[in-house]
Amino acid sequence: MTAAVTANERRPHAPMDAVLAARLKEIVGPRRVLFNPGELLAYGSDGLPGYFKQPSMAVFPGTRDEVAGVVRELARSGVPFVPRGAGTGLSGGALADGVVLLGLNRLSRIIAIDPENALAVVEPGVVNVALSRAVSPYGLHYAPDPSSQAACTIGGNVAENAGGPHCLKYGVTLNHVVALTVVLPDGDIVALGNAAGESEGYDLVGAFVGSEGCFGVALDVTVRLARNPEAVRTLLADFGSIDDAARAVSAIVASGILPAALEMMDQATIRAVEASIYAAGYPTDAAAVLLVELDGPAAGLDADVATVERLCRESAARTVRIARDEAERAKLWQGRKKAFGAMGRISPHLVVQDAVVPRTKLPEVLAGVHEIATRLRVKVCNVFHAGDGNLHPNIGYDANDPDESARVHQAMREIMQTCIAAGGTITGEHGIGLDKLPYMDAIFSAESLAAMCSLRDVFDPDRRANPGKVVPVHACREWHMAPRARRAAENP
Amino acid sequence: MTTSVTSDAAGTTGELRERVREAIVQRRGLRITGSGSWLEANRPVAAATMLSIGGLTGLGDYVPGDLTLTARAGTTLDAIASVTAAEGQWLALDPLGDPAASTIGATIATASYGPLAHHFGTPRDATLGLELVTGKGEIIRGGGRVVKNVAGFDLTRLITGSWGSLGAITEVTVRLRALPAVQRTLAIDVGLDVPAIDALGATLRRLPFVPLAAQLLHPALASALQVGTTSHATLLVRIGGNAEAVKAQLGQLRAIGEARDAPERVWDLLRSREQGSVVAFRLSRLPSRFAESWRDAMQLLDGIPDAYCHGDPARGVVRCVIPPGARADMSTLRRCITSPFTGTRIVETLPAELWPLVAPSAASNRLSHGIKRAFDPDRVMNPGILGEAE
Numbered sequence: 051m052t053a054a055v056t057a058n059e060r061r062p063h064a065p066m067d068a069v070l071a072a073r074l075k076e077i078v079g080p081r082r083v084l085f086n087p088g089e090l091l092a093y094g095s096d097g098l099p100g101y102f103k104q105p106s107m108a109v110f111p112g113t114r115d116e117v118a119g120v121v122r123e124l125a126r127s128g129v130p131f132v133p134r135g136a137g138t139g140l141s142g143g144a145l146a147d148g149v150v151l152l153g154l155n156r157l158s159r160i161i162a163i164d165p166e167n168a169l170a171v172v173e174p175g176v177v178n179v180a181l182s183r184a185v186s187p188y189g190l191h192y193a194p195d196p197s198s199q200a201a202c203t204i205g206g207n208v209a210e211n212a213g214g215p216h217c218l219k220y221g222v223t224l225n226h227v228v229a230l231t232v233v234l235p236d237g238d239i240v241a242l243g244n245a246a247g248e249s250e251g252y253d254l255v256g257a258f259v260g261s262e263g264c265f266g267v268a269l270d271v272t273v274r275l276a277r278n279p280e281a282v283r284t285l286l287a288d289f290g291s292i293d294d295a296a297r298a299v300s301a302i303v304a305s306g307i308l309p310a311a312l313e314m315m316d317q318a319t320i321r322a323v324e325a326s327i328y329a330a331g332y333p334t335d336a337a338a339v340l341l342v343e344l345d346g347p348a349a350g351l352d353a354d355v356a357t358v359e360r361l362c363r364e365s366a367a368r369t370v371r372i373a374r375d376e377a378e379r380a381k382l383w384q385g386r387k388k389a390f391g392a393m394g395r396i397s398p399h400l401v402v403q404d405a406v407v408p409r410t411k412l413p414e415v416l417a418g419v420h421e422i423a424t425r426l427r428v429k430v431c432n433v434f435h436a437g438d439g440n441l442h443p444n445i446g447y448d449a450n451d452p453d454e455s456a457r458v459h460q461a462m463r464e465i466m467q468t469c470i471a472a473g474g475t476i477t478g479e480h481g482i483g484l485d486k487l488p489y490m491d492a493i494f495s496a497e498s499l500a501a502m503c504s505l506r507d508v509f510d511p512d513r514r515a516n517p518g519k520v521v522p523v524h525a526c527r528e529w530h531m532a533p534r535a536r537r538a539a540e541n542p
Numbered sequence: 543m544t545t546s547v548t549s550d551a552a553g554t555t556g557e558l559r560e561r562v563r564e565a566i567v568q569r570r571g572l573r574i575t576g577s578g579s580w581l582e583a584n585r586p587v588a589a590a591t592m593l594s595i596g597g598l599t600g601l602g603d604y605v606p607g608d609l610t611l612t613a614r615a616g617t618t619l620d621a622i623a624s625v626t627a628a629e630g631q632w633l634a635l636d637p638l639g640d641p642a643a644s645t646i647g648a649t650i651a652t653a654s655y656g657p658l659a660h661h662f663g664t665p666r667d668a669t670l671g672l673e674l675v676t677g678k679g680e681i682i683r684g685g686g687r688v689v690k691n692v693a694g695f696d697l698t699r700l701i702t703g704s705w706g707s708l709g710a711i712t713e714v715t716v717r718l719r720a721l722p723a724v725q726r727t728l729a730i731d732v733g734l735d736v737p738a739i740d741a742l743g744a745t746l747r748r749l750p751f752v753p754l755a756a757q758l759l760h761p762a763l764a765s766a767l768q769v770g771t772t773s774h775a776t777l778l779v780r781i782g783g784n785a786e787a788v789k790a791q792l793g794q795l796r797a798i799g800e801a802r803d804a805p806e807r808v809w810d811l812l813r814s815r816e817q818g819s820v821v822a823f824r825l826s827r828l829p830s831r832f833a834e835s836w837r838d839a840m841q842l843l844d845g846i847p848d849a850y851c852h853g854d855p856a857r858g859v860v861r862c863v864i865p866p867g868a869r870a871d872m873s874t875l876r877r878c879i880t881s882p883f884t885g886t887r888i889v890e891t892l893p894a895e896l897w898p899l900v901a902p903s904a905a906s907n908r909l910s911h912g913i914k915r916a917f918d919p920d921r922v923m924n925p926g927i928l929g930e931a932e
Binding site: 164166167169210211213217221222224225238240244245246247248249250251252253254256257259260261264280300303304305306307308346347348349350351353354406407408409410435438439440473474475476477478479480481482486490493494495497498499500501502504505506507508509520521 | 603605606607608609610630631653663666667676680681682683684686687688689690691692693694695696697699700702703704719720721723747750751783784785786787788789790791824826827828829830858859885886888903904905907908909910912913915916917928
C-alpha cells in the first residue's frame with residue numbers, strides 16, 4: 051500500500067488560514083468568521099458522540115450570494131470545507147477536521163410558498179418544523195419529520211436524505227425534493243431538477259439528495275408539501291414480549307394497510323421516557339409498545355383502525371389504546387420523539403445506531419440484538435421505525451470507562467453484522483458520515499465503491515467538499531491522482 | 543421483434559459483462575434492448591450491435607411480508623404482476639406499452655410511468671436497488687433490498703431513467719404495494735374549454751383522497767376506448783381502498799360530475815394501444831396550469847387525424863400521441879416538437895430523422911457529461927441516446 055497524500059488528508063497551513071480568513075471576512079463581515087480555538091469549540095462535534103474534530107475556522111454567510119462567494123473563495127484557495135446546518139446529524143457528517151466549517155444556519159428564509167401546487171422554496175438553513183409551521187395556514191405540512199425536527203435544517207435533511215416516523219407512508223426527503231440550486235465546490239452555480247414541470251436526463255436531484263455535503267452546497271431547495279390528512283388515529287399497543295410486538299409489525303405490514311407511522315419502543319426506552327419530563331403514560335411493565343398512526347380520509351379509516359387493533363391482539367397485545375383527542379395523541383408522540391433526550395438522562399454518553407433490515411426479519415434480528423447486549427453486558431434501548439424495518443438500537447454508557455467503551459463498540463459491530471447478515475443495510479436515515487465508513491466494504495463491492503468515488507469526482511474533482519466522508523479513501527485509490535492528472539491532460 | 547436482437551443475448555450478468563468488455567476492446571457501440579418493444583422510440587443511437595437483456599429473466603427474492611421483490615431485468619411486467627397478484631400485491635408501475643412485452647429493466651432504465659403515477663409516483667419512487675454492468679465492463683450495485691437506505695451515494699437514482707447510457711441494468715429490487723381490497727374505475731364528462739378544465743384540476747386537488755389514477759382523455763381517445771363521446775373530454779378515475787372508503791370516494795367524485803362505471807380493463811387498453819406510435823411527447827407545467835397545457839396540446843394536434851392526448855391534472859402533464867395511421871406529414875410532425883411552448887416539452891418517440899431537432903439535449907450540461915464519462919468512458923453503452931455530443 052502506498053502512502054499517497056490525498057486532498058482528504060491535506061491541512062492548510064496556519065499563515066494561509068489568516069489570509070483566507072481575511073478574505074472571507076470581506077465577504078460575510080468580520081463577526082461571521084470564527085478563527086480562535088476557543089470560539090471554534092462549539093463546532094468540534096455534531097450529534098455523533100465520542101468524536102471531536104476541530105475546524106481550522108468557521109464561516110457563517112447570511113445570504114445565498116455570500117455562500118456562493120465563500121465557496122468560490124475556498125475554491126480559489128484550494129481549501130477543503132464541510133457544510134453544516136444545525137449540527138444535529140448522527141453520523142459525524144458535519145465534523146470538520148482541520149478544514150473550514152461552512153455554517154448555513156443563517157440562511158433561514160422561506161423564499162416562496164405556492165399553496166395551490168403544494169410547493170415551497172426554502173433556503174438551506176430553514177428549520178424543518180418551521181417550514182411545517184409556516185405552511186400550516188394552508189392546510190399543508192412538510193412530511194419528513196426526523197426526531198430532531200425542532201432543530202435540524204432542510205439543507206441538512208437534503209444532505210442526509212433524512213427520514214422520520216412518517217416516512218413510512220409519505221417517503222423520505224428524496225421523495226419531497228423537486229429542484230435545487232446548488233453551488234458546486236468549484237463555485238459554479240447549477241440548477242438541478244425542474245419545479246415547474248417534468249425533468250429529463252440524469253436524475254441529478256436524486257444524485258444530490260443524500261450526498262452528505264460531498265457534492266456541493268444547496269443555495270435553495272424546492273420541496274413538495276403534503277396536504278394535512280382529514281383524520282388521524284393514533285394507537286398504542288403494549289406487549290409482554292418484544293417478539294410479539296415484532297410479529298404484530300410484520301402482520302400489519304403484510305395486511306396491506308399502510309400506516310402513517312409504525313414505531314416500536316422497548317422496555318428500557320419506555321422506562322427512560324416515563325422517568326423523564328416527557329412521560330407519555332406508556333405502561334412501564336410492557337416489554338415493548340407499538341405506536342401506530344393511521345391517517346387519511348375519515349371514511350374507512352376506522353375500519354383500518356379496527357384491523358390494526360385486531361392484528362395487535364392476535365399477536366398477543368395486552369392492551370390496545372386509541373388516543374381520544376389531539377392532546378392525548380400529542381402526548382403519545384412526545385414520548386417517542388423525545389426518547390433520545392430521555393435516554394440521555396440515564397447515561398453520560400449515548401450511541402444512537404441506525405440500520406435497516408427486511409421487515410420479516412425483525413423478530414430474529416431483535417432477538418440477536420438482545421443476545422449481543424446480554425453477552426457483552428451493555429444497555430441497549432430500542433426505539434425505531436419498525437414499519438420500515440429501520441432499527442435504532444441505542445446504547446447508553448460512560449465513555450470514560452475504557453472497559454465499558456470497548457464492550458459498547460464490540461456490541462455495535464456485532465449488531466451491524468447481524469443486520470447485514472439478515473439482508474439489511476448499515477444506515478436508513480443517518481448517513482455514512484465518518485461513523486459508518488468501516489462498514490461500507492461489507493455491503494458494497496470495490497467496483498461499486500469506485501463508481502461512487504467517480505460520481506463524487508464529477509461534482510467535486512478536487513475532493514474538497516466534506517473530505518473523507520461517505521466512501522472509504524482506500525476504495526478511491528484507483529482515482530487518487532486521477533482528477534488533476536485528467537484535467538491537466540484535457541487542458542494542456 | 544426479438545429475432546433481430548439475439549446475436550448478443552446474454553444469459554447471465556457475467557456473460558453480459560463479457561459482451562461489454564469485448565465491445566470496449568473493439569470500440570463498438572452497443573444498443574441495449576429488453577424485449578425490443580420500445581425500439582420505436584428511434585432514439586439516435588450510434589451502435590450497430592444489439593445487446594439484449596431479454597435472456598436475463600426470472601425472479602430473485604420475493605418475500606411477500608417484506609413487500610419487496612427482486613427480479614432479473616428481462617422479466618416482463620406481466621410476469622411480475624401474475625406472481626404478486628397471487629399474494630394480493632402489485633408493482634404499482636403501469637408504463638404505456640404492452641405489459642406482456644415490457645421488461646422491468648427497460649421500465650426502470652427509461653423511468654417510464656403510466657396513470658398509476660398519480661398516486662404511487664414513478665420508477666424513481668419504486669426502485670430500491672439495482673445491479674448494472676457499466677460501460678467500463680464492471681458490475682456495480684446501488685441501493686439494496688430494504689425500503690429505506692442511505693448507504694453511500696445514490697447510484698440507484700442516478701441509473702433510473704438514464705436510458706442505458708451508463709450501463710445495462712441486469713437486476714432490480716422494487717417496492718410493492720398491497721392491492722386495494724376494492725377498486726372501481728369511473729368515467730366523468732368534462733367540458734373542453736379552459737375554465738372547465740381549470741375547475742376540474744382545482745376540484746381534484748381539493749378531494750380529501752388521492753385517486754389511484756386520474757387521466758383526462760381527449761374525445762377521440764375516450765371514444766375509441768368506449769368510455770366517452772367525441773363531444774367531451776372524459777376524466778377516467780381509478781379509486782381503491784376498503785369498502786367503506788371506496789363508497790365515500792364515489793360520493794366525493796360527484797363534485798366533479800356524474801360518474802359512470804367503466805371496466806377496469808380500460809387501463810390495459812390504454813397501455814397496450816400505444817405500440818408503434820410515430821410521435822409521442824409530453825407537455826408539462828405546474829399542475830395549476832394544466833388547463834393551458836391541455837389547450838396547447840389540443841391546438842398542436844388539431845387537424846391531425848387520429849391524434850389524441852391524455853393527461854394527469856395532478857401531475858401537470860399532458861401526453862400527445864400521433865399513431866401510425868394518422869398520415870401526418872413531416873412538417874406537421876416537426877411543428878409538434880419545435881413550435882414555441884412555454885412549459886417543458888419531453889419527447890418520447892419520433893421518426894429518426896427528426897431527433898436532431900430535439901435540442902438542447904437533456905445531457906448537455908457539465909455534470910451529465912462528467913457522469914457519462916465516468917461510467918462509460920469509451921462510449922459503448924447506447925451512445926447518443928440522450929442526444930449527448932461526442
